[in-house]
Amino acid sequence: xxxxxxxxxxxxxxxxxxxxxxxxxxxxxxxxxxxxxxxxxxxxxxxxxxxxxxxxxxxxxxxxxxxxxxxxxxxxxxxxxxxxxxxxxxxxxxxxxxxxxxxxxxxxxxxxxxxxxxxxxxxxxxxxxxxxxxxxxxxxxxxxxxxxxxxxxxxxxxxxxxxxxxxxxxxxxxxxxxxxxxxxxxxxxxxxxxxxxxxxxxxxxxxxxxxxxxxxxxxxxxxxxxxxxxxxxxxxxxxxxxxxxxx
Numbered sequence: 001x002x003x004x005x006x007x008x009x010x011x012x013x014x015x016x017x018x019x020x021x022x023x024x025x026x027x028x029x030x031x032x033x034x035x036x037x038x039x040x041x042x043x044x045x046x047x048x049x050x051x052x053x054x055x056x057x058x059x060x061x062x063x064x065x066x067x068x069x070x071x072x073x074x075x076x077x078x079x080x081x082x083x084x085x086x087x088x089x090x091x092x093x094x095x096x097x098x099x100x101x102x103x104x105x106x107x108x109x110x111x112x113x114x115x116x117x118x119x120x121x122x123x124x125x126x127x128x129x130x131x132x133x134x135x136x137x138x139x140x141x142x143x144x145x146x147x148x149x150x151x152x153x154x155x156x157x158x159x160x161x162x163x164x165x166x167x168x169x170x171x172x173x174x175x176x177x178x179x180x181x182x183x184x185x186x187x188x189x190x191x192x193x194x195x196x197x198x199x200x201x202x203x204x205x206x207x208x209x210x211x212x213x214x215x216x217x218x219x220x221x222x223x224x225x226x227x228x229x230x231x232x233x234x235x236x237x238x239x240x241x242x243x244x245x246x247x
Contacts, residue, residue, distance in 0.1 A: 003233075003242040007055050011069065017042040017085075020056050020067040022049055023236040024221040026171030027078040029211065031066040033167045034082040037207045040091035046233050048242030053239075082164055096164040103208050110148065110157065111168045115145065117144050125185070126222070134185055141187075141195060145173070149194035156203055162205060170202055176243065177203070178218035214247045 021028040021044050035042045047056045047065060057063040060076050068075035068084065075084045086096040098104045117140045121147060125137040127184045158165040177199050179185045189196045198205060202208050217235050225233035233240040 001047060002131040003240050005053075005242065005244050008239065008241060011043055015041050015043045016070060018045060018069040019043070020045050020047055020059065020065050021067075021238070022046055022065050022207075022232050023234070024213070024218070024232065024236070025049070025065050026175065027064070028066040029174075030078040030111040030168055030170040031068060031085070031191040033208065034096060034164075036210060037096060037162075037167065038085055038089045040085065040089055044238040046236055046238045046240045048232055048240070050230065051243040052213065052240040052245050062183055068197060086164070094161070094163070096167065098163070106164050107158065107163065111164045114144055114169045114172075118169075119172055122176065126179070127183065134159055137185070138191075141176075142192065145169070145198075146192050146195045149198055155197070162202070162208065164207075166202070170208065173199060173202070173219060174212060178213075178215040178222075181215035182219055183224075 007183070017040055018093065019028070019031055019176055021032065023046055028115075032042070032044070045061075047053055049063075056065070059067045059074050066078055066081055067082050070084075070088065075081050081210075082096065086143070096105060118137075121133070121137045123142050145157070152159070153221045154160055154164050156162040157169060162170075166214040176185065176187070178186045187196060203212050213235075218232045220231055224234070
């Protein structure tokens with residue numbers, strides 16, 4: 001889809017939420033997963049993240065996605081967006097955060113450590129692709145995903161059903177699965193029986209499956225990043241905006 005310029009059209013009257021997004025941004029995917037789990041209709045505007053449209057930089061001082069627009073409120077940052085969606089649509093769809101305070105705190109801790117340990121190493125292994133960095137990635141996956149699944153004995157990181165823990169971690173595990181399918185990373189089932197089963201389960205879970213991209217889609221996205229010319233909107237049905245082209 002060719003890039004559009006200027007401001008996006010008004011939010012449709014029957015759509016309570018608009019999200020400024022990017023098709024392959026895992027942080028933006030968190031917000032889309034949360035809205036989907038809640039059964040909230042939402043309007044997606046994808047943005048070029050190098051030549052950023054003015055409406056994105058006006059909404060977010062860092063010009064990053066996601067940005068949620070809801071009833072005049074502008075909600076920034078992915079974890080905050082997930083929590084906001086759960087709180088303002090309490091009677092719709094799936095409850096994303098546990099009611100029990102201790103369980104809610106435990107969920108936040110799981111998300112925090114995944115963000116501190118797994119996400120940085122995922123990107124390091126993606127950039128450097130060395131056996132050493134991939135080995136470090138496997139180590140943190142074992143510690144922060146495989147072990148919790150084994151100890152909990154539950155089908156999801158969030159428990160018997162998926163919740164905010166899964167929504168906030170799945171985007172990187174989906175991309176990990178794509179790298180495994182590309183042959184870039186080996187995820188031996190004998191070492192990661194619970195993680196391998198979890199990935200299969202998540203890809204067929206209603207509310208998750210609808211937003212899963214194919215390994216081929218990710219290959220195009222990853223290859224374009226490696227060339228320094230990111231294809232931000234490959235195979236996306238949503239409107240795509242960039243900043244004004246300067247003469």
